[in-house]
Amino acid sequence: MSNSASFFTDFQFSDLMFLGEAAGRTLGISIVSITIGTILGCVFGWALQASRWFAQATIGTILDVFRSVPLIIQLILFYNFFPIIGWKMGPFAAGAFVLSIYTAALVANVVRGGIDAVGTPMRRAARSLGMSYWQDLRYVVWPIGLRAVFPSWVGVALSVIKDSALVSVLGYLELLRASQILITRTQEPFIILACAGAFYFALSYPLSKYSKKLEEGWAS
Structure with missing residues (x-):
């Protein structure tokens, strides 16, 4: 039917911002x-x-x-x-x-x-x-x-x-909860989980990098 409603939408930039806000809550x-x-x-x-x-x-x-x-x-x-x-x-x-x-x-x-x-x-x-x-x-x-x-x-x-x-x-x-919501709506789990993984990496990597610099400073 041409008048039927569409329950799914493509992944958009606003969804990426939604994940960013959720990453802030995770942080x-x-x-x-x-x-x-x-x-x-x-x-x-x-x-x-x-x-x-x-x-x-x-x-x-x-x-x-x-x-x-x-x-x-x-x-x-x-x-x-x-x-x-x-x-x-x-x-x-x-x-x-x-x-x-x-x-x-x-x-x-x-x-x-x-x-x-x-x-x-x-x-x-x-x-x-x-x-x-x-x-x-x-x-x-x-x-x-x-x-x-x-x-x-x-x-x-x-x-x-x-x-x-x-x-x-x-x-x-x-972040995970936001990813689940977007996956349900967009049916694009690969893209969303890849973005979520990138956000988790962005949250964790600075701590790992900074700690390595501290250890190197202590060792010198």
Whole structure:
């Protein structure tokens, strides 16, 4: 029939802008999650190293749950659990909350490994020079240990940027969700997924490149 409506349209420049806006939302939730998760991870990692038995039995057990349970299950469970306790959270807030704890769980082990990487003789030498425990951490352990595990932290950060796509199950309009909407409308999955992949690369590559420059600067 000539009067029948067309439900599909070709991929247009406005669709590319739509993906760009969604990429901005992906970047936003990733920055929030990585920042909060890294800060919490540093605190948790220090606690796990400083008080091995007690912290491992409490904080370590909780973090193991977040590391072991698939992220998509965590997102769905927490998003539906918040309203039950009277705490209403939108998709962005709920997604950022879960991603932050998930990031903290990964960073905690990285930080603990960095602290352990600083040899006991070096720490004893710092204390013999009159440094307090906190001065030892600030001037010896953190600069050396965190520098050693920086590549591992970059790997975690890049992983979180990609894992943020799972927040789409909560209805948050990030890059993957926007791609699914456009694929349904245009029926051109190759073009749209190629554009989405390019946006993910554009979000991840600067961090990877900058981290490599920092490592080269530290090595020189």
